[in-house]
Amino acid sequence: MTVYTKTISHLVQMTRKKKKIKYTEKIAYGFIYLMAFLTIFALISIIGYVLIHGVKHMNWEFFTQEPRSMGREGGIFSIIVGTIYLTLVAIGIATPIGIAAAIHLTEYARENKFVKLIRFGIEILAGIPSIIFGLFGFVFFVIFLGFRWSILSGGLTLAMMIFPILIRTTEEALKTVPLSYREGSLALGATKWQTIARVVLPSRASGILTGLILGIGRAVGETAAVILTAGSSLGLPISIFDPARTMSVHLYMLASEGMSKEKTFATASVLIVWILCINFLASMIAQRYVQKTNIEA
Numbered sequence: 001m002t003v004y005t006k007t008i009s010h011l012v013q014m015t016r017k018k019k020k021i022k023y024t025e026k027i028a029y030g031f032i033y034l035m036a037f038l039t040i041f042a043l044i045s046i047i048g049y050v051l052i053h054g055v056k057h058m059n060w061e062f063f064t065q066e067p068r069s070m071g072r073e074g075g076i077f078s079i080i081v082g083t084i085y086l087t088l089v090a091i092g093i094a095t096p097i098g099i100a101a102a103i104h105l106t107e108y109a110r111e112n113k114f115v116k117l118i119r120f121g122i123e124i125l126a127g128i129p130s131i132i133f134g135l136f137g138f139v140f141f142v143i144f145l146g147f148r149w150s151i152l153s154g155g156l157t158l159a160m161m162i163f164p165i166l167i168r169t170t171e172e173a174l175k176t177v178p179l180s181y182r183e184g185s186l187a188l189g190a191t192k193w194q195t196i197a198r199v200v201l202p203s204r205a206s207g208i209l210t211g212l213i214l215g216i217g218r219a220v221g222e223t224a225a226v227i228l229t230a231g232s233s234l235g236l237p238i239s240i241f242d243p244a245r246t247m248s249v250h251l252y253m254l255a256s257e258g259m260s261k262e263k264t265f266a267t268a269s270v271l272i273v274w275i276l277c278i279n280f281l282a283s284m285i286a287q288r289y290v291q292k293t294n295i296e297a
Contacts, residue, residue: 047272050265050268050272051269051272051273053265054266054267054268054270055269057262057263057265057266058266058270061074061075062075062266063076063080064077066078067079067250070253070259071253072260073260076247076250076266076270077236078234078236078237078245079234079246079247079250080247080270081236081237082230082237082245083220083244083246083247083274085155085237085244086151086154086219086226086244086246087158087216087219087220089151089152089154089155089156089158089240090154090155090159090162090219091159091162091216092155093155094158094162094166094215095212095215097159097163098163098165098166098167098170098211098215099166101163102168102170102174103170103174103201105118105167106171106174106175107174107196122167123164123168125160125164126164126168130161130222130223130225131224131225133160134157134228134229135228137153137156137157137160137225137228141153141157141229142228142229148241148243149230149231149243150229150231150241150242150243150244151230151239151240151241151242151243151244152240152241153229154225154229154231155230155240157225157226157228157229158218158222158226161225162215162218162219165211165214165215165218168211169207169208169210169214170208173206173208173211174200174201174204177203181200181203182199182200185199206287209282210282212282213278213279213282216278217278217279220247220248220271220274220275221248221271221275223248223249223252226248227249230243230244230245230246230249231243232245232250232253233245247267247270247274250267251267251268251271
C-alpha cells in the first residue's frame with residue numbers, strides 16, 4: 001500500500017508540474033505574440049502616418065524638378081540622382097571586397113589567434129557610430145587624399161560602414177553550407193575555387209543578398225557620415241567627384257530647419273517607398289534564384 005500510495009503521489013506531482021509548464025508556455029507564447037503585434041502595429045502606424053501626410057504632396061513636378069530656395073520649393077530630382085550615385089558607388093566598392101573577405105575567412109583561413117583578431121575587429125567596426133566613420137572619411141578622403149566633398153568620398157566612407165555587415169552575413173551564410181556539398185564537388189574533380197564559385201556561393205545566394213540589402217538600407221538611410229564626406233549640395237551631380245545630397249540628408253535638413261512640412265513628408269514618403277521596393281525586389285529575386293537552384297539540382 002505504501003508503494004502504491006507513493007506511486008500515485010508521484011504521478012499527481014508530475015501531472016501538476018506538466019500543467020504548470022504548459023501554463024508557463026502559454027504565458028510566454030502570449031507575451032511573444034503581444035510583442036510581435038505591438039512591433040508590427042508601431043511599424044504600420046509610423047509608415048501609415050508618413051504616407052498619409054506625404055503622398056498627397058507627391059506629383060510629377062516633385063520628381064522631375066530640382067529643389068529651389070534651399071528645398072522649400074521645387075522637387076527632389078537631383079536628390080534622387082545623388083542618392084542613386086552614392087548608393088551604387090558604396091555597394092560597388094563594398095560588395096566584392098566584403099564577399100571576398102568572407103570567403104577567405106570561411107574557406108581558406110585557418111582558425112588561429114590572428115583570424116580571431118580579425119573577426120573581433122569586424123565586430124568592433126560594426127558597432128562604431130556613423131559619426132566616427134564620417135570624421136575619418138572627412139579627414140582621410142576629403143582632406144588628405146584631396147577628393148573634397150564628393151560622391152567618391154561619401155561612397156568610400158559608406159563602403160567602410162557596409163563592410164562589417166556584408167562580411168558577417170556572408171560568412172554566416174557560407175557556414176551553413178553542408179560539408180557534403182564541398183566533399184562531393186571535390187570528389188568529382190573540381191578545384192577548391194570551382195567548388196566555392198559553383199556550389200557554395202550559389203547555394204547561399206539568398207543569405208548573401210540579405211547582407212547586401214542591409215548594406216543598401218544603411219547606405220540609403222545614413223546622414224551624419226554623408227554630410228561630412230559627400231556634402232549637401234542641391235545641384236545635380238554629373239560625376240563621382242561632384243558633391244551631392246541624399247534623400248536622408250535632405251529630409252534631415254528640411255525637418256531640422258522647418259523649411260517645408262509638405263516637402264518633408266513627401267521626401268520621407270519617397271524614402272520609405274524606395275526602401276520597401278528594394279526589399280521587395282531583392283526578396284523576390286532571392287526566392288526565384290533559390291527555386292531555380294533547386295530545380296537545377
